[in-house]
Amino acid sequence: MKLPRYPRYKDSGVKWLGKVPEHWEVSVLKRMARTELSNVDKKTADDETSAQLCNYVDVYRNEKITQNLDFMVASASNEQIARLSLQSGDVIITKDSESPDDIGVPAFVPEKLEEVVCGYHLALIRPISREADGLYVARAFKSAFLRAQFTTSAVGMTRFGLGKYEIENVIMPKPPVEEQREIAAFLEHQLGIIDALVMQQKRLIELLKEKRQAVISLAVTKGLNPNVPMKDSGIKWLGQVPAHWNIVPLSYRYSIQLGKMLDSSRITGNHLRPYLRVLDVQWDEINIDDLPKMDFDEAARKRFALKPGDLLVNEGGSYPGRCALWMKEDFECYYQKALHRLRPFRPDRDISRFAFYLIQWATNQGVFIAGGNETTIEHLPADKLRKYSFAFPSKDEQHSIAAFLDDHLITFNKQLKTSEQSIELLLERRSALISAAVTGQIDVRDYRPQEAPAVCQ
Secondary structure: OEOOOOOOEEEOOOOOOOEEEOOOEEEEHHHOEEEEEOOOOOOOOOOOEEEEEEOHHHHHHOOEOOOOOOOEEEEEOHHHHHHHEEOOOOEEEEOEEOOHHHOOOEEEOOOOEEEEEEOOOEEEEEEOOOOOOHHHHHHHOOOHHHHHHHHHHOEOOOOEEOOHHHHHOOEEEEOOHHHHHHHHHHHHHHHHHHHHHHHHHHHHHHHHHHHHHHHHHHHHHHOOOOOOOEEEOOOOOOOEEEOOOEEEEHHHHEEEEEOEOOOHHHOOOOOEEEEEOHHHEEOOEEOOOOOOEEEOOHHHHHHHOOOOOEEEEEOOOOOOOOEEEEOOOOOOOEEEOOEEEEEEOOOOOOOHHHHHHHHHHHHHHOOOOHHHOOOOOOOOOHHHHHHOEEEEOOHHHHHHHHHHHHHHHHHHHHHHHHHHHHHHHHHHHHHHHHHHHHOOOOOOOOOOOOOOOOEOO
């Protein structure tokens, strides 16, 4: 259904807010709630009382703070415990961050948590019962109107923060308290529906990725013919492979070379050329827009110039092992030290597209993770990468496997893109619904939970 607008509106007197329902007020937070900035750090002191801390990440990652969360144990003074222990209806917001976009992120406290104290880098907001409903306030902090205020008022250079004055004087739409509760209840129901749909899409994405990885794994380790004789590879994570495949270290088939060290102090501007960074190399995609430049003299150009068919593999960054093929023929480009370039010694024997799928499989399987039990690695050094052994079929079979995967994975990738776009649209709708409800652009007073999901006008 489409929810109606209010019968009559008035000018709010605030340019960013525009018109609000005629019977609403426009106020500031300090008239609706009491704000306390936390000074409770993560340390434990002998002269203080043991306490559970609700920390920054607890608020940033959860819209509600409940006893089910795994709180950190530290200590606080009696004064801090009295002032900052969590009460039913409280709202906690982030007040410091490395990005102004992460300022003012709210979490609601639905029940009293006497042993939990609001931690450092957070502000505790306790609504005045006759003036404000906590859940409404928490949802209002999610609205575009309040987000814009915090983004513009956050101060800092490398780290941004809000003072008590900025928080207390943020402008708030203020419907009657009972209507605030109706808005909060409406959003609770509607956002629950949206969140359930988002979770469905996330589960579908996980399933699609698992199936895609299984297809890649089967193709690059077993081939396309299920009836060929197999042999034990002698490598635990590789298992059995076709008997006619050759098992050799990667360095026997591919030249592996790190890119040029970035040294801004030695840039003369005489031989500037564009180069790729880790962030430019995503899975099967390479960005060539607005690339940075550094000096590459004649010797460096010969050594680090990219050729079609080169496989670029992230050595560091957030995802070591992530890779993509360079296929540009008419674009002069180079690469920095955080990237490996893999180039087949004999193009008549190996094709890099097969190596791309091989490295992708190994990365996602955790093959490059030391000991096989770490969750992340910071680097994939060249000497380590060179030593890994893989099973290589003939060039014709490599080509068939790569072509099969290219064709077969199109459907998976389309489905993944569809699900990712669905999540993006759902989250946009979620944000728009919150903003519309808490600023009075839709009238939810007659809404009943059993009705169909609402659509913002």
